[in-house]
Amino acid sequence: MPLVRKNKRCALCGSRSLKEVLSLGSLALANNFLLKNATRMEIKFPLSLVFCDQCSLVQLGHFVDPKILFSNYHYFSGTSKPAERHFKAYSALIKRRFAQQSRGLVIDVGSNDGIFLKNFRGKAMRILGVDPAKNVTKYASKNGVKTISGFFGKKLAEKISKAHGPASLLTANNVLAHTPLLNDFIGGVRLLLKQGGVFVVEAQYVGDLLEKNEFDNIYHEHYFYFSLTSLMALLARHNLRVFDVEMVNTQGGSLRVYIGREEDGRPVSERVKRLLTEEMTRGLDSLKTYRSFANQPQYLKKWLRRFIISLKSKGSKIAGYGAPAKGNTLLQYCNLGPMEIDYIVDTTPIKQGKLTPGSHIPIFAPGHLRKNVPDYILILAWNYADYIMKKERWFSEIGGKFIIPNQNLINGKFLPSPILAIKKKNKINTL
Ligand code: JHZ
Numbered sequence: 001m002p003l004v005r006k007n008k009r010c011a012l013c014g015s016r017s018l019k020e021v022l023s024l025g026s027l028a029l030a031n032n033f034l035l036k037n038a039t040r041m042e043i044k045f046p047l048s049l050v051f052c053d054q055c056s057l058v059q060l061g062h063f064v065d066p067k068i069l070f071s072n073y074h075y076f077s078g079t080s081k082p083a084e085r086h087f088k089a090y091s092a093l094i095k096r097r098f099a100q101q102s103r104g105l106v107i108d109v110g111s112n113d114g115i116f117l118k119n120f121r122g123k124a125m126r127i128l129g130v131d132p133a134k135n136v137t138k139y140a141s142k143n144g145v146k147t148i149s150g151f152f153g154k155k156l157a158e159k160i161s162k163a164h165g166p167a168s169l170l171t172a173n174n175v176l177a178h179t180p181l182l183n184d185f186i187g188g189v190r191l192l193l194k195q196g197g198v199f200v201v202e203a204q205y206v207g208d209l210l211e212k213n214e215f216d217n218i219y220h221e222h223y224f225y226f227s228l229t230s231l232m233a234l235l236a237r238h239n240l241r242v243f244d245v246e247m248v249n250t251q252g253g254s255l256r257v258y259i260g261r262e263e264d265g266r267p268v269s270e271r272v273k274r275l276l277t278e279e280m281t282r283g284l285d286s287l288k289t290y291r292s293f294a295n296q297p298q299y300l301k302k303w304l305r306r307f308i309i310s311l312k313s314k315g316s317k318i319a320g321y322g323a324p325a326k327g328n329t330l331l332q333y334c335n336l337g338p339m340e341i342d343y344i345v346d347t348t349p350i351k352q353g354k355l356t357p358g359s360h361i362p363i364f365a366p367g368h369l370r371k372n373v374p375d376y377i378l379i380l381a382w383n384y385a386d387y388i389m390k391k392e393r394w395f396s397e398i399g400g401k402f403i404i405p406n407q408n409l410i411n412g413k414f415l416p417s418p419i420l421a422i423k424k425k426n427k428i429n430t431l
Contacts, residue, residue: 001065001180004045011182011223012234015054020061021290022215023048024297027332028358029064030219030325031074033351042357045220047329049290055233056285058206058225060218063180066132066151069221070178073133075325077115079348082387084115086250087173091119094169094200101198104168107160109152109189110175112136114145121145128164130156135350153181157188166194173202174251177222182234190238190261199240199259203231207284208253213406215297216330217252227284228255228275235259244269252383301334304405308340311376318403319374320344321388322381323351323363330380330405332358341378345369369395378403 009016026044034042048061077083095102103125108117111129113136120127121144129147131137137147150156170193179185193199206225209217218225232242243266244258260266283289311318320327323346331341337359344356345366352365369377369392377395379385385404389396396402 001063001067003043003068004062004064007050007059007061007063010052010055010057011059011180012057012230012237013052013055015052017053018050018059018061019053019287021049021051021058021287022218022294022297023061024215024218024329024333027219027329029069030221030328030357031069032357033074033323033354033363034357034360035354036362038355044358047218047220049218049225051287051290053287055230056227057230057233058227058290060220060223062220063223064220066178066180070132070151071134073112073136074348074350075112076136076139076348076350077112079346080381080384082384083250086248087116088119090202090248090256091116094171095120098169098198101168101196104194104197105165106169107164107167107171107192109170109172109185110178111140111145111147114140114143114147116171116173117145118143126164128160130160152179152188153184154188154191157192161192166197167192168194168197170197170199171201172199174204174254176201176203176231177224177226180223182224183237186234186238186240190240193240193261195261196264197260201231201257201259202248202250202254203257204251205247205253205255206230207279207282210284210289210293212252213296213300214252214326215300216326216333216406219325219329221325226255227279228257228272229279229285231255231257232276236262239263241266241268242272243267245272245275250383297333300406304330304334305336307403308336308378312340316375317342317373318376318378319369319372320361321377321379321392321402322346322384323348323356324381324383326383327380328357328359331356331361337361342374343368343372344380373398374400376401376403378405380405382406 024047027047028042046062050061105126106120107128109130111131117127117129130152132151134149137149140147203226206227239262240259241262246256248254248256320341323344338361341361344363351363382404
């Protein structure tokens with residue numbers, strides 16, 4: 001694959017009927033953190049969304065080669081405590097609901113540092129992780145979660161099946177959006193999934209992206225933005241049946257989808273039927289819906305820039321909290337750099353001491369906050385805002401203020417004036 005290619009055919013159904021719905025310009029890669037003394041000449045890649053008229057899958061207009069994105073990765077799931085808790089509770093639920101399948105071979109694709117799979121370690125459990133990021137798989141294997149390094153697809157699935165047998169439980173959390181060869185990936189799942197086995201997927205939900213203006217969750221690693229409708233169209237091509245679905249609040253709102261082989265004939269829950277109807281009502285299968293969303297990022301940009309620049313003109317010091325991938329879309333799209341954000345703190349050791357891609361803001365360990373106390377904290381990892389504000393309560397106690405970027409959106413409308421979104425029991429206090 002070339003470094004980047006224009007997406008001319010829908011990755012799900014092959015249709016050429018792709019319509020552009022949104023462009024965020026050209027941005028540096030969201031996990032390509034820079035060494036401080038590195039040359040500032042970074043490659044920027046176009047970042048836009050297109051909609052497939054035929055199967056309604058929302059996807060990127062340009063695909064960057066996954067080898068560039070994932071071979072050496074800066075994201076370690078376990079550096080976020082709430083993520084640890086989420087995966088622990090999620091695995092406990094799976095073990096209860098699918099007790100028999102959990103006792104067989106459990107394979108997690110896109111297993112990262114083993115955050116999910118480690119909860120399946122124990123007697124009579126066979127676990128295997130698969131992830132392309134060598135630096136992360138090395139870490140996972142060292143910590144007791146055996147992990148194969150590679151891009152998952154039919155070829156790797158066959159290899160795994162020969163070596164370890166079919167999987168009775170197969171999971172893919174936050175990874176389906178990251179695989180440009182979607183049909184090859186799901187073809188691999190079909191190959192590897194045992195008869196009577198269960199495949200569970202967690203994927204960010206395009207319905208939440210639209211409703212809460214989570215456009216910063218758009219970056220080159222996320223080739224796809226799923227609704228249940230588009231996801232089911234993909235699975236049906238491979239004789240896989242969705243039999244249940246749940247909404248979970250991770251990463252701004254995700255779908256958790258339960259899937260079996262078609263011929264296993266599991267009954268389809270009412271929840272699946274209800275969500276499909278709701279998606280039709282909301283127009284998630286319609287180009288118009290996505291086109292009407294296209295102005296939202298600009299409004300947020302205008303609002304946030306004006307607000308931050310007014311604070312800076314009064315001499316305020318502003319720190320960013322978390323250096324997530326999504327933060328790097330937000331900062332770059334809103335044109336915020338070290339002139340506006342003094343520094344960022346993040347718990348991930350590999351990000352500390354580096355600069356954010358595109359915006360070049362220095363990243364420090366969280367302890368830096370107390371040594372260099374800001375007036376404002378912009379929470380870039382807004383999906384963990386409640387946890388972060390609680391953890392850093394001392395900061396509010398000394399009069400510091402938190403800013404949560406996308407919470408000036410209430411009931412789908414932007415507030416006319418800048419607010420400081422300090423959320424208390426769903427009430428937003430304005431300044
Ligand atoms: P977080 C990543 O997205 C990348 P990101 C990936 N492409 C994806 O799809 C999603 O995950 C699922 C830090 N932090 O989870 C840790 C603190 O510093 O929002 C992380 O760097 N202090 C795979 O990167 C970042 O924030 C804290 O107290 O957008 C959070 O990254 C906490 C809680 C986090 O995912």
